[in-house]
Amino acid sequence: MSASVPTNYPIFAIIIPLIAGFAAPIIGVFGSKIRNIYVTVVLGIQLILTGLVLNTVLSEGIISYAIGHGVPVPSGLEVPVRVVFEVDAIGAFFGLFAILSIFLASIYSFSYLEGKGNLTGFYTLVLVMAAGSIGFAYTGDLFNLFVFLEVTSISAVGLVAYPKRDGLSAEAAFKFLVISVLGGLVYLFGVGILYGQYDVLSIAAVAERMQFGIADKLALISIFSALAMKLGSVPMHMWVPDAYGESPAPVSMMMVVISQLSLYGLVRISFSLYGLNLDGTTLGWIIVVLGLLTMFVGVTMALIQKKLKRLMAYCAISQIGYILLGVGAGLIALKTGAIAEYGLKAIEGGLFHMVNDVIYMGLLFLTAGALIYKTKERSLNELGGLAREMPVTVIAFIVGAGAISGIPPFNGFASKFLIYESVYKINPFLTAVAMLVSVMTLAIFVKVFQSAFLGPEITEYKGVGEVPTKMKISMVILSVLIILFGLFPNLIVNEFVEPAAMALVDQAKYIGGML
Amino acid sequence: MIDIHYIAVILLLSIGFYGILFKRNLIKTIIGLSIIEYAVNLFLITLAYVDGGVAAIYTLAPHENMVFPVPHALVLTSIVIGLATTALMLGLAVNIYQKYDTLDTQFVRRLKE
Numbered sequence: 001m002s003a004s005v006p007t008n009y010p011i012f013a014i015i016i017p018l019i020a021g022f023a024a025p026i027i028g029v030f031g032s033k034i035r036n037i038y039v040t041v042v043l044g045i046q047l048i049l050t051g052l053v054l055n056t057v058l059s060e061g062i063i064s065y066a067i068g069h070g071v072p073v074p075s076g077l078e079v080p081v082r083v084v085f086e087v088d089a090i091g092a093f094f095g096l097f098a099i100l101s102i103f104l105a106s107i108y109s110f111s112y113l114e115g116k117g118n119l120t121g122f123y124t125l126v127l128v129m130a131a132g133s134i135g136f137a138y139t140g141d142l143f144n145l146f147v148f149l150e151v152t153s154i155s156a157v158g159l160v161a162y163p164k165r166d167g168l169s170a171e172a173a174f175k176f177l178v179i180s181v182l183g184g185l186v187y188l189f190g191v192g193i194l195y196g197q198y199d200v201l202s203i204a205a206v207a208e209r210m211q212f213g214i215a216d217k218l219a220l221i222s223i224f225s226a227l228a229m230k231l232g233s234v235p236m237h238m239w240v241p242d243a244y245g246e247s248p249a250p251v252s253m254m255m256v257v258i259s260q261l262s263l264y265g266l267v268r269i270s271f272s273l274y275g276l277n278l279d280g281t282t283l284g285w286i287i288v289v290l291g292l293l294t295m296f297v298g299v300t301m302a303l304i305q306k307k308l309k310r311l312m313a314y315c316a317i318s319q320i321g322y323i324l325l326g327v328g329a330g331l332i333a334l335k336t337g338a339i340a341e342y343g344l345k346a347i348e349g350g351l352f353h354m355v356n357d358v359i360y361m362g363l364l365f366l367t368a369g370a371l372i373y374k375t376k377e378r379s380l381n382e383l384g385g386l387a388r389e390m391p392v393t394v395i396a397f398i399v400g401a402g403a404i405s406g407i408p409p410f411n412g413f414a415s416k417f418l419i420y421e422s423v424y425k426i427n428p429f430l431t432a433v434a435m436l437v438s439v440m441t442l443a444i445f446v447k448v449f450q451s452a453f454l455g456p457e458i459t460e461y462k463g464v465g466e467v468p469t470k471m472k473i474s475m476v477i478l479s480v481l482i483i484l485f486g487l488f489p490n491l492i493v494n495e496f497v498e499p500a501a502m503a504l505v506d507q508a509k510y511i512g513g514m515l
Numbered sequence: 516m517i518d519i520h521y522i523a524v525i526l527l528l529s530i531g532f533y534g535i536l537f538k539r540n541l542i543k544t545i546i547g548l549s550i551i552e553y554a555v556n557l558f559l560i561t562l563a564y565v566d567g568g569v570a571a572i573y574t575l576a577p578h579e580n581m582v583f584p585v586p587h588a589l590v591l592t593s594i595v596i597g598l599a600t601t602a603l604m605l606g607l608a609v610n611i612y613q614k615y616d617t618l619d620t621q622f623v624r625r626l627k628e
C-alpha cells in the first residue's frame with residue numbers, strides 16, 4: 001500500500017498523544033500554566049487528526065493501515081506478521097467524539113482541579129487515555145483491542161484514584177480495576193479460542209473464516225460478557241455508580257467515554273465479527289433484553305439516590321440501555337431481513353444516541369461538578385437556591401436535563417425518537433418501556449433541579465458566584481452542541497450516523513476493506 | 516483428544532474465580548485475579564505448542580516442526596499488562612489499608628453509606 005498522507009492520520013492520532021503524555025512530566029517542570037497549554041494543544045492536534053480521519057473515511061472509504069510488513073521466508077511466501085488498523089465510518093465517528101469529550105473535560109479540569117497538588121501525572125494519564133481510546137476505536141485486530149482496552153482502563157483507574165487520594169476514591173478505583181482486569185482476561189480468553197481455531201487475529205480475517213461452531217459460541221459468550229461488564233450493563237453495573245460518583249467531575253465525563261467505547265467494541269464484535277454468521281436472532285434478543293433491564297434498573301435506582309453524582313451515574317447506566325435496545329433491534333432485523341424496514345433506523349438511533357449520550361451525560365456531570373466545586377457539598381438535601389448564583393450552570397443543567405429526558409428540541413429527543421419509532425415495529429412493549437423510562441428520567445431531573453437550584457436562598461451559599469471561565473467554556477460548548485444536534489438532527493444523521501450504521505451492517509465491505 | 520493442559524487451564528480458572536467470589540481479603544482477590552491471568556496465559560501458550568517443535572526464532576529451521584510464534588508474542592504482552600494491573604491493584608490496596616485499617620471487604624464499603 002502506498003503511504004499517502006491521509007492513510008497515516010490514524011497512527012499519528014495515537015502516537016502523538018502517547019509520546020506527548022509521557023513527555024508531560026518534563027513540560028510540567030515549567031509550571032502548570034504552560035502544562036495546561038501543552039495538554040490543550042496536544043489534544044487539539046489529536047482532535048484535528050481524528051476529524052481528518054473521519055473526513056477521509058467518509059469521502060474515500062475504509063482506511064486500512066498495517067504496522068509492520070509481511071516477513072519473507074525462504075520458500076518465497078510472505079508471513080503476514082503485522083498489526084492492522086481498519087478505520088471505517090463508525091470507528092472514525094466515535095474516535096472524533098471520544099476525543100472531543102476528553103478535550104472539553106480537560107479544559108474544564110484545568111480550573112476544577114486547580115490547587116489539588118501536582119497534577120502532571122494526571123495529565124499524563126489523560127493523554128495516554130486519549131491515545132488508548134483512539135486506538136480502541138481504530139484497531140482492526142482482536143488482540144490489539146485487548147491492549148487498548150487495558151490501556152484505557154489502567155489510565156482511567158489512575159484518573160479515578162489520583163486527584164483525591166482518599167479512601168473512598170481508592171475503594172471505587174479498586175472496584176473498577178477488578179472489573180476491568182477480569183473483563184480483560186475473559187476477553188483475552190475468548191480471543192484465544194478464536195485464535196486457536198482460525199490462526200488469525202484481525203477482525204476481518206476471523207469474520208471471513210467464521211464457522212460459528214460451539215467454540216465460536218463460547219468465544220462470543222466470553223467476549224460479549226467481558227465487554228458488557230466493562231460498559232456497565234445491568235447485571236454487572238455495580239461498579240458504575242462508585243467509579244462515576246467518586247471521581248472528580250471531568251473524570252466522570254471521561255469515564256462515560258470509556259463506557260461508550262466498550263459499547264462500541266461490543267457492537268463491533270456483534271456486527272463485524274459475527275454479524276451474518278449468527279444463526280438466528282438470539283444475540284439480538286439478548287442485547288434487547290439487557291437493554292430493557294439496564295434502562296429500567298438504572299432509572300429506578302436513580303430515583304432513590306441522594307448524592308447528586310451517584311444519581312447521575314445511575315441515569316448514565318439507564319441511558320446505556322437505550323443504545324443496547326436500538327442496536328439489538330438492528331441485529332434482530334439483520335437476521336430477519338427487515339433491515340431496510342426498521343433495522344437501519346434502529347441502529348442509527350442507537351449510534352446517534354451513543355454520541356448524544358457522551359455529550360449530555362458529560363454536560364450533566366460537569367454541572368454537578370460546578371455545584372460541588374462551589375459548595376463542596378455532594379448531597380442533594382443540603383443544596384438549594386443556587387439558580388440565582390450560577391446562571392450559566394443552571395442553563396447548562398436545563399439543557400442537559402432536557403436532552404437526557406428526550407424533550408425536543410434537544411439532541412436526546414432526536415435519537416430517542418428514532419429508537420422509539422423503529423423498535424415499535426418489533427414489539428410495541430419495547431417502546432412503551434423506553435418511553436416510561438424517559439418520563440421517569442424527567443421526573444428525577446425535575447427533582448434535582450428543584451432541590452439544587454430552586455427554593456429559598458441558603459445563607460451559606462450566598463455570594464458563591466459563578467464558576468471560572470474555563471469550566472464555563474466547556475459547559476457552553478456542550479450545551480451548544482446539544483441544541484445544534486437537536487435542531488438539525490437530519491444533517492447529523494445523514495452526514496455521519498447513516499454512513500456509520502451502513503458500515504456496521506455491511507459486514508462484507510468491512511472484510512473486503514482489509515483483505 | 517483432550518490435552519492435559521486444558522484441564523490445568525480449567526482448574527486454574529476455577530481456583531481464580533473461587534478466590535474472587537468467595538474470599539473477603541482484598542489481597543486474596545488480587546491473587547485470584549493473578550491466577551486467572553496465568554490460566555489465560557497458559558491457555559494461549561498451549562495453543563501454540565507443537566510436540567517437539569522448535570522456537571520460531573530461527574529463519575532456517577525446518578518449517579513443519581515449529582511452534583506458533585504469535586501466541587508467544589501475545590502472552591508476552593499480556594504478562595506485561597498483568598504486571599501493570601497487579602502493581603496498580605496492590606498500590607490501591609495499600610492506599611485502602613492506610614485509610615480503612617483493614618483489607619476485609621466487609622468493612623471496605625463506605626461508598627454505600
